[in-house]
Amino acid sequence: MTDQPKPLDLTSHNLPAEKTAELLRLFPEIRTEGGQIDFDKLKLVLGATIDVGRERYGLAWPGKAECFKTIQAPSMGTLLPTPDESVDFDTTENLIIEGDNLEVLKLMQKAYLGKVKMIYIDPPYNTGNDFIYPDNYTESLQTYLEYTGQVDSSGKKFGTNSEADGRYHSKWLSMMYPRLYLARNLMQEDGLIFISMDDHELENLRRICDDVFGEASFVGMLTWTTTTQPDNIGRARFGLQQNIEYVIVYSRCPSIELPPFILASNGQERKYPHQGRFGACRFEIIERAFDGAYARPTLRFPILGIMPREGKQWQIGEETAKDLESRGRLEIIDGIVKRAVYPEDEADEQTGLMPFWSHLERVGTSQAGKAELTRILGRSHGFDTVKPVDLIAEILSHLPDDSLVLDFFAGSGTTAQAVLNANAIDNGKRRFILVQLPALLDPDIVQQRTSVEYLDSIDKPRNLAEICKERIRRVIKEFRDEEAGQLSFNAKQDQGFRVFKLSESNFKTWDASASKDGKELEKQLELHIEHIRLGRTSEDILYEILLKSGFALTTPVEKIEVAGKSGYSVANGGMLICLEKELTLEVIRAMADMKPQRVVCLDLGFAGNDQLKTNAVQIFKNKEIVFKTV
Ligand SMILES: C[S@@+](CC[C@H](N)C(=O)[O-])C[C@H]1O[C@@H](n2cnc3c(N)ncnc32)[C@H](O)[C@@H]1O
Numbered sequence: 319m320t321d322q323p324k325p326l327d328l329t330s331h332n333l334p335a336e337k338t339a340e341l342l343r344l345f346p347e348i349r350t351e352g353g354q355i356d357f358d359k360l361k362l363v364l365g366a367t368i369d370v371g372r373e374r375y376g377l378a379w380p381g382k383a384e385c386f387k388t389i390q391a392p393s394m395g396t397l398l399p400t401p402d403e404s405v406d407f408d409t410t411e412n413l414i415i416e417g418d419n420l421e422v423l424k425l426m427q428k429a430y431l432g433k434v435k436m437i438y439i440d441p442p443y444n445t446g447n448d449f450i451y452p453d454n455y456t457e458s459l460q461t462y463l464e465y466t467g468q469v470d471s472s473g474k475k476f477g478t479n480s481e482a483d484g485r486y487h488s489k490w491l492s493m494m495y496p497r498l499y500l501a502r503n504l505m506q507e508d509g510l511i512f513i514s515m516d517d518h519e520l521e522n523l524r525r526i527c528d529d530v531f532g533e534a535s536f537v538g539m540l541t542w543t544t545t546t547q548p549d550n551i552g553r554a555r556f557g558l559q560q561n562i563e564y565v566i567v568y569s570r571c572p573s574i575e576l577p578p579f580i581l582a583s584n585g586q587e588r589k590y591p592h593q594g595r596f597g598a599c600r601f602e603i604i605e606r607a608f609d610g611a612y613a614r615p616t617l618r619f620p621i622l623g624i625m626p627r628e629g630k631q632w633q634i635g636e637e638t639a640k641d642l643e644s645r646g647r648l649e650i651i652d653g654i655v656k657r658a659v660y661p662e663d664e665a666d667e668q669t670g671l672m673p674f675w676s677h678l679e680r681v682g683t684s685q686a687g688k689a690e691l692t693r694i695l696g697r698s699h700g701f702d703t704v705k706p707v708d709l710i711a712e713i714l715s716h717l718p719d720d721s722l723v724l725d726f727f728a729g730s731g732t733t734a735q736a737v738l739n740a741n742a743i744d745n746g747k748r749r750f751i752l753v754q755l756p757a758l759l760d761p762d763i764v765q766q767r768t769s770v771e772y773l774d775s776i777d778k779p780r781n782l783a784e785i786c787k788e789r790i791r792r793v794i795k796e797f798r799d800e801e802a803g804q805l806s807f808n809a810k811q812d813q814g815f816r817v818f819k820l821s822e823s824n825f826k827t828w829d830a831s832a833s834k835d836g837k838e839l840e841k842q843l844e845l846h847i848e849h850i851r852l853g854r855t856s857e858d859i860l861y862e863i864l865l866k867s868g869f870a871l872t873t874p875v876e877k878i879e880v881a882g883k884s885g886y887s888v889a890n891g892g893m894l895i896c897l898e899k900e901l902t903l904e905v906i907r908a909m910a911d912m913k914p915q916r917v918v919c920l921d922l923g924f925a926g927n928d929q930l931k932t933n934a935v936q937i938f939k940n941k942e943i944v945f946k947t948v
Contacts, residue, residue, distance in 0.1 A: 346532025346572050347499075351375045362386050377525035380485065381492040388455035388496045393424035394827065395459045396862040397818035397871065398854075403787055405794050406814025411872040412734065413751045414790065416783040417820025418462045419726040420453055422753045423500040425820075428868040434504045434751075435721035438713060438733050440514040440705055441497075442479075444490040449757065450479040451493055459822060466756055468821065491522055498530045501726065505570035510537065512713055514705065515564050517556055527568050534572035540565040542678040542709060545685060565678075565713070589719075591745040594658035595646050601656040602743060604648075605630045621655045622648060629693055674716050682706025691730050694792050697775070700768025701730050701785055710736035719746030728752035731786035734815065735793050741811055742797060749812070749872075756781035790815055818871060824854045824862050825948060850922070856897045860886055863895055863918050863948065881908040892916070898923055906934045910941050921947040 341360070342349050348359045367383065397415060401407040404414075415422050442448035454461050463469040465476065479489050498511075505511065511531070515523050528536065541562045548559055590598040605626050617631035621639050626632055632639065634657075642648050647658050682690075687704035710733050714723070719740070725733035737750040759780045761770040770780050778784040794813045826849045850859070864873060869888060876887045878894075881904035885896040893916040894909050901923035909917050917938060924931045924947075931947075938945035 342532075343571060346535060347529050349532055349534075349572075365390055376529050377491075377522065379488045379491050381488050382495070384455065385492055385495045385499075388420070388453050388458070388492075389499050391455040391458065393421045393459065394823055395421050395425060395462075395820050396823045396858070397422070397425060397865060398821050398858050399861050400817040400819055403817040404815055405791060406812075407816050410812050410814030410816055411749045412737075412812060412815040413818060413871055414728070414731070414734070414783075414787055414815050415751065415753045415818045415820070416756050416787075417753065418451060418458070418465075418755055419753045420451070420497055420500070421459055421462060421820055423497060423504070423726060425865055426751075427500065427503060429865055429870050430504045430751075431868075432504070432506055433722055433870070434724045435506050435509050436714075436717050437501055437505065437509070437511040437724045437726075438514075438710055439501075439511070439725055439727045440703070440729060441494060441727045442490075443516045444479060444487070444519045445516075446481045446486075447478050449476060450489050451755065452476055453493060453496065459820075462820060463822060465758070487519070487522060490519060491526060494523070495526050495530070497726065498526065501724070502530055502570060504724065507571050509570040510717070511568050511570075512540075512565050513567075515566060517560060520564055520566075523566060527566065531568040531570070532572040535569045537567040537569055538676050540567065540676055540678055540713075542681050543683065545683050547685070565709075589744045589746075590659075590661060592658075594649060594660065596658075596660060599658040599660045600744065601649070601651055601658055604633050604655060604657050606633050622650055624650065624653075624655050629689070678709065678712055680708070681712045682708040687732065691732075691789065694735075694789055694796070695772065695785075696792075697772060698768050699730075699772045699785060700766060700770075701782075702765070704730050705732045707732055707736050707739065711740055714740050714748065719744055719748060721748050722751070723748055724751045724753075726753040728754040728786055729782070731789045734786075734790045738790075738793060738797070738813060742813075745811070747812070750815075752786065752815075754783045754786045756783040787815075787817060816871065818861070822851070824851050824859045825849050826851060848922075850920075859897055859920075859948075860895060864888065867893065867916070867918070869893070880912075881905045885909070887912075887914075893918065895919075896923065900925060901930065901934075903930060903933060906930070906937055910937050910943060913941065914943060916944045916946070918946050918948060923947075 338355060341355060342353075345360065345363055348356045348363060350356045362383070363386070365386070395417075397417070399407070400416075404410070442450060444450070452461065460469070479486060483489065501511065513523060513527070524536075541564055543561055544563050545561050590600050592599055592601045594601070604621075614631060616635065617633070618626055619632070619636055619639075621632065622643070634642070639648070642657060647660075647663070649656055649658055683706060684704070686708070687706040688701070690707055691701060691704045692698055714721070714736055723733060723737055728734070731752055731754070734750045734752055737748045740746055741748055756779070759766040759770045759773070759782065761767050761780075769782070769785065773780050773784055776788060778788065794815075797813050860875065861871060864875070865871060873889050878885050878887045880894075880896065881902065883896060883898045883901075883905050885894055885898075887894055891912060891914055894912060894914045895918045896905060896909065897920050898905065899920065899922050901919060919934075924934075935945060
């Protein structure tokens with residue numbers, strides 16, 4: 319039957335059906351059970367106020383309508399560059415952003431719209447001891463500034479979300495919903511999101527993901543074994559000893575065809591970037607850190623006369639090692655035993671499609687995750703919710719090797735380590751963006767004491783984002799340190815990260831709600847004259863302009879000179895930014911001659927010289943250059 323020609327469609331174009339399909343594609347959350355449009359929900363999505371709870375299919379909770387206000391309230395913040403805490407700030411395309419992820423996701427909406435291939439998040443599971451960030455859509459940034467002590471040096475304290483609270487589940491849902499909603503906008507059309515969860519909120523998470531991504535976007539639910547050690551205290555909460563966790567998977571678009579990754583597990587193009595005894599090959603490490611549960615004395619034996627290092631064991635048994643050795647597949651590289659994989663070793667796998675099983679085997683355990691972090695940091699850290707690197711590595715192995723990976727509940731930064739490792743193994747060009755709250759640690763809370771001691775010992779502020787940055791700095795150092803290095807360092811590879819920190823905008827805005835009495839008005843007027851916040855640098859302003867003009871934070875920027883003044887050339891001259899406070903006609907002309915598409919200057923730069931401003935508008939207009947001031 320399939321070789322028959324398709325009959326010509328003689329019906330006229332069904333415009334309403336097409337428009338409906340288009341709307342459903344844009345807003346999967348407005349799909350009703352019968353595949354039609356829920357117009358009330360559409361209104362809500364577009365900013366109108368309606369009752370979300372009444373006789374509607376889907377999950378409703380007190381606070382859901384407020385979520386839409388939270389989503390729609392614009393962020394009044396910016397991201398400040400912090401080169402001294404970064405590695406290779408000028409060249410790297412990886413980011414670690416310190417801040418509340420809701421504000422950060424909002425700030426990313428323009429520049430990162432549709433750019434992210436894969437999101438992995440491991441949000442708080444709502445176990446009863448979790449800190450759930452208290453969003454407040456009217457003063458969300460203010461809450462953050464108070465929390466981090468940026469406006470009040472004492473730092474506001476927030477409690478944990480306990481089950482005794484009457485809004486226990488609602489609070490968690492209200493925290494998750496806007497973040498998922500905003501994160502979806504950042505995903506590529508064929509992007510995927512992976513969310514770690516346990517039994518506490520699994521059902522609710524599925525329901526809100528159905529709401530945000532659309533039921534038809536559900537890809538599956540992965541499971542993995544978190545522990546093999548019985549525990550009579552913590553994990554038996556629901557009656558059973560819980561030793562699995564879930565990773566639920568949704569795609570950005572409901573119409574996505576079965577993605578090839580489902581079938582082609584490890585089937586992405588194999589790479590052989592190294593030179594082995596028999597030619598091009600890929601060197602893989604066969605040494606792994608082990609934890610109590612997985613310690614196997616039988617995996618500690620000499621290979622090529624070398625024992626695994628302290629705290630590590632081989633991933634292969636003695637028999638496999640002998641076989642590989644006899645075929646010349648084991649070599650000592652920089653003092654470390656590595657397995658050489660040649661194209662012919664993978665010939666079968668390359669043609670055969672392998673399934674992406676829903677149960678993940680051999681991806682490490684929670685203990686392995688913690689042990690790896692202890693090894694990297696060099697001492698105990700008190701960070702309890704670390705995921706094993708192999709869990710994320712396994713997921714990455716099913717995705718293209720140039721994926722932009724986002725994790726906005728970064729914790730200790732496991733995702734960044736998995737990305738760097740994967741690139742080092744296959745020479746890939748994956749990039750990461752991590753977002754982590756500088757969650758304050760309190761030495762008076764027993765569970766947080768070890769983390770505080772660790773941070774004190776390295777002279778860093780007492781918050782969780784510091785653990786994340788320090789971990790990744792150390793991982794990179796390991797790559798670069800030939801002695802301790804686990805993977806061969808490829809000098810051309812991106813092994814850095816830029817740190818940015820959430821803060822209030824560089825520009826003070828007119829506060830329309832402020833009292834209109836004489837003094838207050840005077841203050842507002844003063845603000846308006848010098849509207850740049852005190853202490854902010856040109857770089858701070860530059861990155862705010864980039865972000866708010868829709869340029870990624872890693873866009874190439876070059877410092878330039880224009881008619882004796884300094885400026886920035888963005889994206890190879892596509893946009894010119896001049897932040898000088900005294901502009902001249904020569905500067906304006908010189909910038910116009912450089913033929914950028916856009917020019918941004920400080921309003922302050924015209925210093926009340928209206929004639930100069932009018933000339934500038936005209937000069938840029940004549941050359942079809944978009945001209946803006948801030
Ligand atoms: C379960 S942990 C993630 C652990 C991580 N997967 C790892 O392997 O280390 C969740 C993290 O999200 C952070 N977090 C919670 N609320 C946040 C928010 N509003 N913005 C940014 N990070 C947040 C917490 O501080 C915590 O470190």
